Amino acid sequence: xxxxxxxxxxxxxxxxxxxxxxxxxxxxxxxxxxxxxxxxxxxxxxxxxxxxxxxxxxxxxxxxxxxxxxxxxxxxxxxxxxxxxxxxxxxxxxxxxxxxxxxxxxxxxxxxxxxxxxxxxxxxxxxxxxxxxxxxxxxxxxxxxxxxxxxxxxxxxxxxxxxxxxxxxxxxxxxxxxxxxxxxxxxxxxxxxxxxxxxxxxxxxxxxxxxxxxxxxxxxxxxxxxxxxxxxxxxxxxxxxxxxxxxxxxxxxxxxxxxxxxx
Amino acid sequence: xxxxxxxxxxxxxxxxxxxxxxxxxxxxxxxxxxxxxxxxxxxxxxxxxxxxxxxxxxxxxxxxxxxxxxxxxxxxxxxxxxxxxxxxxxxxxxxxxxxxxxxxxxxxxxxxxxxxxxxxxxxxxxxxxxxxxxxxxxxxxxxxxxxxxxxxxxxxxxxxxxxxxxxxxxxxxxxxxxxxxxxxxxxxxxxxxxxxxxxxxxxxxxxxxxxxxxxxxxxxxxxxxxxxxxxxxxxxxxxxxxxxxxxxxxxxxxxxxxxxxxxxxxxxxxxxxxxxxxxxxxxxxxxxxxxxxxxxxxxxxxxxxxxxxx
Numbered sequence: 001x002x003x004x005x006x007x008x009x010x011x012x013x014x015x016x017x018x019x020x021x022x023x024x025x026x027x028x029x030x031x032x033x034x035x036x037x038x039x040x041x042x043x044x045x046x047x048x049x050x051x052x053x054x055x056x057x058x059x060x061x062x063x064x065x066x067x068x069x070x071x072x073x074x075x076x077x078x079x080x081x082x083x084x085x086x087x088x089x090x091x092x093x094x095x096x097x098x099x100x101x102x103x104x105x106x107x108x109x110x111x112x113x114x115x116x117x118x119x120x121x122x123x124x125x126x127x128x129x130x131x132x133x134x135x136x137x138x139x140x141x142x143x144x145x146x147x148x149x150x151x152x153x154x155x156x157x158x159x160x161x162x163x164x165x166x167x168x169x170x171x172x173x174x175x176x177x178x179x180x181x182x183x184x185x186x187x188x189x190x191x192x193x194x195x196x197x198x199x200x201x202x203x204x205x206x207x208x209x210x211x212x213x214x215x216x217x218x219x220x221x222x223x224x225x226x227x228x229x230x231x232x233x234x235x236x237x238x239x240x241x242x243x244x245x246x247x248x249x250x251x252x253x254x255x256x257x258x259x260x261x262x263x
Numbered sequence: 264x265x266x267x268x269x270x271x272x273x274x275x276x277x278x279x280x281x282x283x284x285x286x287x288x289x290x291x292x293x294x295x296x297x298x299x300x301x302x303x304x305x306x307x308x309x310x311x312x313x314x315x316x317x318x319x320x321x322x323x324x325x326x327x328x329x330x331x332x333x334x335x336x337x338x339x340x341x342x343x344x345x346x347x348x349x350x351x352x353x354x355x356x357x358x359x360x361x362x363x364x365x366x367x368x369x370x371x372x373x374x375x376x377x378x379x380x381x382x383x384x385x386x387x388x389x390x391x392x393x394x395x396x397x398x399x400x401x402x403x404x405x406x407x408x409x410x411x412x413x414x415x416x417x418x419x420x421x422x423x424x425x426x427x428x429x430x431x432x433x434x435x436x437x438x439x440x441x442x443x444x445x446x447x448x449x450x451x452x453x454x455x456x457x458x459x460x461x462x463x464x465x466x467x468x469x470x471x472x473x474x475x476x477x478x479x480x481x482x483x484x485x486x487x488x489x490x491x492x493x494x495x496x497x498x499x500x501x502x503x504x505x506x507x508x509x510x511x512x513x514x515x516x517x518x519x520x521x522x523x524x525x526x527x528x529x530x531x532x533x534x535x536x537x538x539x540x541x542x543x544x545x546x547x548x549x550x551x552x553x554x555x556x557x558x559x560x561x562x563x564x565x566x567x568x569x570x571x572x573x
């Protein structure tokens with residue numbers, strides 16, 4: 001009989017990441033890839049058609065695609081799609097117990113599995129951000145936009161994974177938070193804005209306060225957070241969520257319930 | 264406490280439901296096979312999950328290799344678990360999954376490759392492990408499930424209903440393999456709801472029913488216990504009265520009921536009664552047409568034992 005060797009957290013992360021990597025090539029992974037590419041691809045197509053007819057497609061339109069479609073809608077939907085593919089799905093499909101009877105640190109599993117989906121989603125978000133170049137956006141705004149996308153995806157994916165572990169209908173609560181709480185709090189006064197994901201994402205991507213028009217009368221004056229701090233805030237928040245996921249899984253007994261464990 | 268497995272009034276609750284009543288038993292260090300016998304719903308899987316460190320006991324104490332198993336790497340690295348059921352992650356090949364499991368067991372480099380080869384060879388899957396789980400047969404997936412438990416050469420191997428769904432040949436192969444592992448010093452704990460299955464493997468049995476450990480002992484002792492269970496036999500004959508008369512004279516009857524076309528006999532010891540009955544038929548003493556055992560299933564026996572132990 002062999003001596004027990006406990007794998008390090010890093011070895012655990014590497015093993016799970018490599019082990020689960022092929023899962024991104026399933027349907028969920030390709031849907032995830034298509035989400036950020038669709039609006040940018042459509043905008044590029046429209047710009048080509050407009051220019052072919054002698055019209056002009058301004059870079060402001062590119063930024064609108066970025067803010068309204070990518071940042072506010074598709075990225076949260078991507079996070080909502082990817083989050084259950086991590087630990088939550090394994091819990092529901094009962095494929096986790098065989099990992100839990102290993103000597104590896106259990107608290108690393110949520111992050112390790114989540115990183116697979118983070119890396120895959122971030123890759124396609126970066127491709128989509130690069131696509132904005134064809135719409136006339138400046139290199140600086142694209143770089144800031146790419147950072148905002150990746151930072152926001154990191155934080156939202158971690159947050160939604162945590163909700164999935166804590167609550168039975170984590171995806172639903174996550175959707176409510178992102179699509180109801182975030183926009184609602186944005187119209188409340190003062191520092192309340194700092195409680196939203198979007199505040200930090202837009203602080204990184206660049207303020208749109210000058211674009212706030214009459215139709216957004218309810219919007220408060222947009223607060224500014226320096227880009228570096230905003231990026232750090234999203235990163236630390238995400239890390240805290242992954243740590244909480246690890247703690248929760250480590251503490252929670254997970255058995256072989258259901259018909260597989262009837263005796 | 265000492266020994267490989269030690270339970271002291273260990274119990275487990277699923278909310279309001281008692282999955283395992285306070286249970287006390289121990290298994291010694293060293294190789295050997297122990298059968299965990301009980302009908303479906305007896306609490307075998309619950310006990311196995313407690314032993315394998317998946318679930319902490321709600322009360323009492325569980326020690327494996329002298330330590331608490333739940334989330335304890337020092338214990339988990341020495342346990343191999345083969346659960347019942349057919350759950351594997353989709354979209355990855357068995358080999359990649361096994362590699363991951365080996366790494367999570369602390370194996371790496373050449374040692375891991377050798378462990379993979381050895382485990383796959385043991386279960387006869389060395390040429391087919393590259394397949395996706397979805398393209399494997401049930402038997403192949405069962406072998407993979409077994410190989411993941413052998414990767415890190417555990418000192419304690421726990422198998423939950425491993426013979427379910429296996430064809431007779433695979434069943435014999437698995438039995439031979441488990442015997443080999445036990446000879447090599449591995450303590451094998453195998454659960455089943457079929458006494459005959461377990462009896463072929465081991466002479467040491469834990470009898471579990473409705474979350475309670477009913478009995479612990481050798482197969483002979485358990486058989487003796489089971490033999491005390493009166494078995495109901497329907498004897499179909501031209502004359503029920505004649506059967507009843509003969510049974511009263513020759514059988515260890517607990518009860519007797521006359522029916523149209525025969526009689527239902529409740530017999531204390533069927534293993535001594537049935538040869539006598541056979542002889543009587545051969546000698547022409549009994550006008551017997553057919554014989555139907557009514558409650559020879561294990562559930563009925565366990566039901567009887569539970570009543571007996573109350």
